[in-house]
Structures are given as structure tokens and as C-alpha cells.
Amino acid sequence: MLSGVAIAYGHNLAVCDVEASIPPGSVVGLIGPNGSGKSTLLKAIAGSLPLREGEIRFGERPLRELSGRVAYVPQREEVNWEFPVTALDVVMMGRYRRLGWLRWPGRADRAAAEAALEALGLGGLGHRHISQFSGGQQQRIFLARAMVQEPELVLLDEPFTGVDVQNRAVFHEQIRAFARGGVTVLFATHDLDEVRATTTHVLLLNRRMVAFGPTPETFTPQNLRAAFGGQVAVFEQVPVFERLP
Numbered sequence: 338m339l340s341g342v343a344i345a346y347g348h349n350l351a352v353c354d355v356e357a358s359i360p361p362g363s364v365v366g367l368i369g370p371n372g373s374g375k376s377t378l379l380k381a382i383a384g385s386l387p388l389r390e391g392e393i394r395f396g397e398r399p400l401r402e403l404s405g406r407v408a409y410v411p412q413r414e415e416v417n418w419e420f421p422v423t424a425l426d427v428v429m430m431g432r433y434r435r436l437g438w439l440r441w442p443g444r445a446d447r448a449a450a451e452a453a454l455e456a457l458g459l460g461g462l463g464h465r466h467i468s469q470f471s472g473g474q475q476q477r478i479f480l481a482r483a484m485v486q487e488p489e490l491v492l493l494d495e496p497f498t499g500v501d502v503q504n505r506a507v508f509h510e511q512i513r514a515f516a517r518g519g520v521t522v523l524f525a526t527h528d529l530d531e532v533r534a535t536t537t538h539v540l541l542l543n544r545r546m547v548a549f550g551p552t553p554e555t556f557t558p559q560n561l562r563a564a565f566g567g568q569v570a571v572f573e574q575v576p577v578f579e580r581l582p
């Protein structure tokens with residue numbers, strides 16, 4: 338799926354040598370230190386950054402043929418929460434992407450958006466402005482946007498950051514639901530416990546790909562050390578972030 342992928346900002350190569358064949362329905366944890374290129378790789382897969390080298394395919398199809406079916410949930414900091422839209426408006430954006438911007442969504446689309454909010458515990462709150470929700474609820478609104486897009490591929494950039502136990506459970510359940518439905522999920526995270534609990538595969542990154550493969554074989558102390566250098570300590574096979582300066 339990802340072959341020889343490299344991505345640059347101007348002359349600065351941010352990510353290179355990414356080679357990963359990701360089976361449909363996998364849940365892939367994207368792991369690496371700050372600035373290792375996780376967000377950059379997700380944005381390139383989402384189609385918002387060009388590749389410097391390589392190719393991304395989804396099965397037999399080039400990724401561009403899939404564009405309406407790739408759902409992307411950005412990092413919280415990348416969203417302007419003061420933008421004048423309601424929760425329902427945000428969720429409907431997923432529907433526009435699915436339909437293509439030139440088709441006006443109908444009653445069924447609105448019902449799907451309301452159902453997604455309801456399923457994530459936000460039923461009846463669609464009319465509220467997005468700034469009126471807590472951080473965890475805002476994350477759920479974006480998850481609802483991804484759901485209504487009926488995606489084949491879901492990209493989540495640090496979905497668990499600053500999210501409480503209840504919201505985490507909602508995300509876990511939805512990630513599992515995507516995977517059960519054959520939808521592939523990639524998420525960037527700093528939380529190694531989440532990786533152990535949630536993923537089928539891991540992709541370790543430190544500007545170049547360090548390793549990719551099924552979690553049991555690949556989420557190893559050796560690979561974590563290779564990705565994080567001195568920032569991760571491994572105690573009795575359990576990796577722990579140290580965040581050394």
C-alpha cells in the first residue's frame with residue numbers, strides 16, 4: 338500500500354523510506370517521537386500533502402480514486418474551534434466529502450449525521466456551536482464526521498490526547514467497529530498502552546521508517562529503542578516513555 342514513500346516540506350525531507358503493506362481491516366498504530374513525521378505521513382495519505390517519492394495504493398487502486406472514502410480526523414490543535422459551525426454542520430462535512438461537493442445532501446444524509454452523533458452519546462446536541470462542547474465531545478464530533486463518510490480508510494491524528502477514560506472507550510469501540518466492517522484505521526499516538534490495547538499492526542517512524550509489521554512481532558523493545566533513541570526506557574519488556582531532554 339505504501340511503497341517508497343517520501344514527503345518533504347520544500348527542501349526538508351520530513352519522512353522517507355516508508356514501505357508498508359497494510360491488510361484491509363487492520364488497525365495500525367503510528368509511533369515515533371515528536372517531529373518524527375507521523376502527522377506528515379497521515380496528511381500525505383489523506384491527500385493534503387504531495388509525495389516527494391513513492392506511491393500510495395489501496396489494494397489495486399491508486400489512493401486518489403478513494404479520496405471521498407478517506408476520513409481524516411486532525412489533531413485538536415489544528416482545528417479552529419471558534420469557526421461558526423454547529424456540531425451537525427461538522428458531521429455533515431463528512432457527508433459532503435462522500436457525495437462530492439457538487440451534490441446537495443438530502444434528508445437521509447442529515448438523518449445519518451444525527452444518528453452518528455446519537456451513537457456517540459451526543460444525540461439532540463447537533464444544533465450547538467462546536468465551541469460549546471468539551472474537548473472529548475469535540476473529538477467525538479469529528480469521529481462522527483468520519484463515520485458518516487462511510488470510509489474505507491480512517492486516519493486519526495493523536496485521537497487519545499487529552500481524552501478521558503469514557504471518551505477513550507468510545508474511540509476504542511468505534512475503531513473496533515471500523516475494523517470489523519473491513520475499514521482500515523491508522524492512528525498516530527504517543528500512548529504505548531493504547532498501541533498494545535488497540536492495534537493489529539505498528540509502524541515505527543523517526544523521519545524514516547524504522548519498522549512495520551504485526552504488533553506482536555514488531556512492537557518490541559529493540560524497535561522502540563531504534564525509533565525513540567534515548568527517550569524510551571524498557572523495563573522487563575515493558576516500554577516506558579522517559580521524555581529525556
Ligand SMILES: Nc1ncnc2c1ncn2[C@@H]1O[C@H](COP(=O)(O)OP(=O)(O)OP(=O)(O)O)[C@@H](O)[C@H]1O
Nearest residue numbers: 346349351369370371372373374375376377378525
Ligand atoms: N507545515 C510545515 N512546514 C515545514 N515543516 C514542517 C511542517 N509541518 C511539519 N514540519 C516538519 O516536519 C517534521 C515532521 O513533523 P510532524 O508534525 O509530521 O511530526 P509528528 O511526528 O507528527 O510530531 P508530533 O508528535 O510532535 O505531533 C518536523 O521536523 C516538523 O518541523
